[in-house]
Amino acid sequence: MQIAAWQALSAPADIATNLARLDESARRAAAEGAALLITPEMFLTGYVLGGNAPIALASGNGAGAPVGFLIASLVMLIFSVGFVAMTPHVKEAGAFFSYVTLGLGRRLGLGTAFMALVAYTAIQAGVYGYMGWAVGDFVRHSGGPAIPWWIYSLLTVAIVAYLGYRHIELSAKVLGVALVLEIAVVVIMNLTIFADGGAHGIEFSSFTPSAALTSGLGVAVLFALTGFIGFEATAVFRDEARQPARTIPRATYLAVLIIGVFYTLSVWALVVANGAGEVAGIAQKTLDGDANLLLDTAERYTGGVMRDLMQVLLLTSLFACVLSFHNVLARYQFTLARQGTLPRRLARIHPRHRAPSHASLVQTLTALALMLLCLALGLDPLTQVFGYMAGIATVGMIALMLLTTLASLAFFRRHPELAGRRHWQTRIAPSLAAVLLLASLALVLSNFTLVTGGSVGISALLALIPLLALLAGALFGRARSVAGEAPLSPPRAGAY
Numbered sequence: 001m002q003i004a005a006w007q008a009l010s011a012p013a014d015i016a017t018n019l020a021r022l023d024e025s026a027r028r029a030a031a032e033g034a035a036l037l038i039t040p041e042m043f044l045t046g047y048v049l050g051g052n053a054p055i056a057l058a059s060g061n062g063a064g065a066p067v068g069f070l071i072a073s074l075v076m077l078i079f080s081v082g083f084v085a086m087t088p089h090v091k092e093a094g095a096f097f098s099y100v101t102l103g104l105g106r107r108l109g110l111g112t113a114f115m116a117l118v119a120y121t122a123i124q125a126g127v128y129g130y131m132g133w134a135v136g137d138f139v140r141h142s143g144g145p146a147i148p149w150w151i152y153s154l155l156t157v158a159i160v161a162y163l164g165y166r167h168i169e170l171s172a173k174v175l176g177v178a179l180v181l182e183i184a185v186v187v188i189m190n191l192t193i194f195a196d197g198g199a200h201g202i203e204f205s206s207f208t209p210s211a212a213l214t215s216g217l218g219v220a221v222l223f224a225l226t227g228f229i230g231f232e233a234t235a236v237f238r239d240e241a242r243q244p245a246r247t248i249p250r251a252t253y254l255a256v257l258i259i260g261v262f263y264t265l266s267v268w269a270l271v272v273a274n275g276a277g278e279v280a281g282i283a284q285k286t287l288d289g290d291a292n293l294l295l296d297t298a299e300r301y302t303g304g305v306m307r308d309l310m311q312v313l314l315l316t317s318l319f320a321c322v323l324s325f326h327n328v329l330a331r332y333q334f335t336l337a338r339q340g341t342l343p344r345r346l347a348r349i350h351p352r353h354r355a356p357s358h359a360s361l362v363q364t365l366t367a368l369a370l371m372l373l374c375l376a377l378g379l380d381p382l383t384q385v386f387g388y389m390a391g392i393a394t395v396g397m398i399a400l401m402l403l404t405t406l407a408s409l410a411f412f413r414r415h416p417e418l419a420g421r422r423h424w425q426t427r428i429a430p431s432l433a434a435v436l437l438l439a440s441l442a443l444v445l446s447n448f449t450l451v452t453g454g455s456v457g458i459s460a461l462l463a464l465i466p467l468l469a470l471l472a473g474a475l476f477g478r479a480r481s482v483a484g485e486a487p488l489s490p491p492r493a494g495a496y
Contacts, residue, residue, distance in 0.1 A: 044227045045182050045262075046317030047130055050294045051386065052223035053267050057283035057293070059450045060219035063205060063276035064212035066268040068220025069227075073260025075436045076228050079401050080256055082408035082430030084249040089411070089418065095332075096400045103407025107477040112403055113336055114473030115466050117329065119396030121363075122465075123229050124325040125370040126389025128153045129381040131318040138311055149381045153371050156322060161364040164326040165357050178320040182313040183262065185298075185306065190269040192301045198272035205276045206268055218443030219450050225440065226394045227263055228256075273297045287383075326363055333359035388462055394444060396466030402437040405430045 056065040083099070090098050096116055101109025132153030140146050194202060205211050270293060271279050285291035294314075299307035334356035337346035346359045379385050412419040412426035419426040448459045 044229070044317075044321055045186060046134075046314040047127060047321065047386070048223075048227040048263060049186065049266055049270070050134075050292075050314050051130060051382070052226055052390075053270060054283040054286040054293045055387075056220040056223045056267070057270070057280050058287055060216035060223070061212060061214040062216070062280040063203075063271050064208075064214060064217070065220045066206045066264050066271065067212035068217055069224040069260070069264040069267050071217075071221055072224035072228065072440075073256065073264060075225070075433070075440055076256045076260065077253075078429055078436060079405060079433040080252050081425055082405055082433060084252055085422065085425040085430075086408045086411055087248050087252075089415075096404045098335075099404045100407045103409075103411040104403065107474045108403065110341060110477035111470040111473035112400060113332070113341070114476070115396050115470040116400055117332060118466055118469040119229070119393045119400065120325055120329050120332070121366060121370070122389040122396070123226070123393035124322055124329065124367060125374070126386040126393065127318055127322050127325070128156060128367060128371055129374060129379075129385030129389070131156050131315070131322065133381040133386075134315055134318060138315060150371060150375045153381070154368070156319060157364065157367050157371060159319075160323050160326050160367075161360070163323055164330060164360045164364070178313070178316040182317045185310050185313050186262075186266055189298050189302055189306070189310070190266055193269045193273045193297070196301060199275035199278070203272055203276050206271050211276070216447070216450075218447035221440055222394050222444045222447065223390070224263065225398065225444075226390050228259065229393055229397050270294070270297055273301060326360070326367075329363045330356050330359040333362060391448060391459075391462050392465050395441070395448075395463050396469070398437055398441045398444065399466060399470065402434060402441065405433045405437060409434070 053065065056068055057063070060068060086099055086103070090102055097109050097113035100112040129149070132149035132151070135152040135156075136147055136149045274282050274293070274297060279293075282291055282296075283293050286293040295307050295311055298310045333342055333346050336342040337344055337359065346362060347356070348358045349356060374381075374385050379388075408430045409427070445463060448463055449456060
């Protein structure tokens with residue numbers, strides 16, 4: 001459906017005029033680059049702590065799950081070093097695919113772009129499914145009618161379509177309020193748990209080798225890494241920052257540090273609150289629908305009012321997440337369209353809202369098609385829609401970061417004059433990141449059946465989807481090159 005929509009919107013547009021409009025409006029909306037801090041991973045709080053954490057605790061390494069989140073945070077931080085070092089030399093707002101194009105060439109750059117679109121679209125669809133289930137659960141437990149999950153999911157698609165079609169400033173306001181509230185409530189719960197002493201005192205057993213280094217560590221790392229999907233949004237919105245050479249590195253490091261510490265401490269707090277020996281069982285009951293690890297813990301330590309507030313904020317967190325992913329995907333398509341890779345009409349800017357409205361519309365149609373497909377297949381919104389899509393997105397994200405790290409190494413090797421004496425930023429850290437990302441990918445793939453809950457065949461197919469997207473993009477780039485067309489305009493090397 002997405003390809004058909006692209007073809008339907010393939011009329012040419014005045015790209016130069018569109019870029020001028022976007023730049024003018026974006027600089028007003030992102031004064032001093034503050035909007036770069038409103039990145040998707042900051043809105044995964046609800047599904048990371050409400051959905052991913054129970055899976056990591058029940059199917060992963062149990063009480064050692066906080067180490068999985070810590071490992072994921074360290075991997076992201078080391079990756080950020082090479083990513084940030086290369087940022088001043090990347091002129092396009094395409095994030096990972098712009099980096100790969102500059103470092104590894106046009107064909108792999110286009111393959112990376114295709115894989116990123118698939119990964120982001122998958123996780124957005126997964127969260128739409130989770131959102132539908134969560135809203136339905138909230139309504140039922142509040143005494144309301146039992147309405148099918150897909151009704152709520154489609155309603156969410158409609159609301160996101162309205163906000164995403166309009167100016168980013170409106171979206172940023174909605175996202176900012178949700179971010180502050182959800183983090184504040186979780187921090188209050190965490191502080192209360194540690195102040196109270198938890199179920200058996202403040203336990204540090206989560207960080208011992210016997211608890212952390214078990215066969216389920218890969219599952220914990222997988223679902224921890226999922227919490228960082230959207231990490232590259234600080235670069236995707238570079239056109240909407242006044243000084244991207246300064247604001248993007250700051251926003252990148254700040255996002256990784258805040259989210260990494262926040263998730264690690266919050267998952268550890270859940271372990272302390274329920275007991276290292278009991279938390280895996282409670283998490284399994286959550287997956288079975290007989291309990292709710294996050295909300296029950298909040299009620300036990302902070303009261304029923306805080307539980308209700310947290311449940312509402314869980315929903316706002318999920319909504320903010322899909323809205324933010326919608327914005328990122330629309331701008332991904334906008335960047336590809338203005339380079340001529342996708343139909344140029346997707347690069348049009350709405351004359352009044354000053355947002356990439358055509359790309360936003362295509363993304364809405366894509367989300368709608370995926371929700372209808374999940375409904376037709378009879379998939380469970382939590383264990384299948386969310387679980388399958390999160391797995392696809394995580395494999396895709398790790399592969400994207402690995403390619404970006406290799407691109408950073410290749411770029412500075414070709415341009416030693418730009419690397420200078422910064423050996424840590426341009427050689428050591430990217431090399432270490434490449435090793436860590438390969439290890440993370442191996443852990444994820446070796447435990448992938450636990451994530452999907454399906455057969456080996458289904459799991460293998462899901463894991464192959466982002467890699468097939470990479471191959472399709474590279475082959476598409478090769479075909480365009482043979483036909484005499486530039487498959488992707490490479491970003492220009494040079495400092496701002």
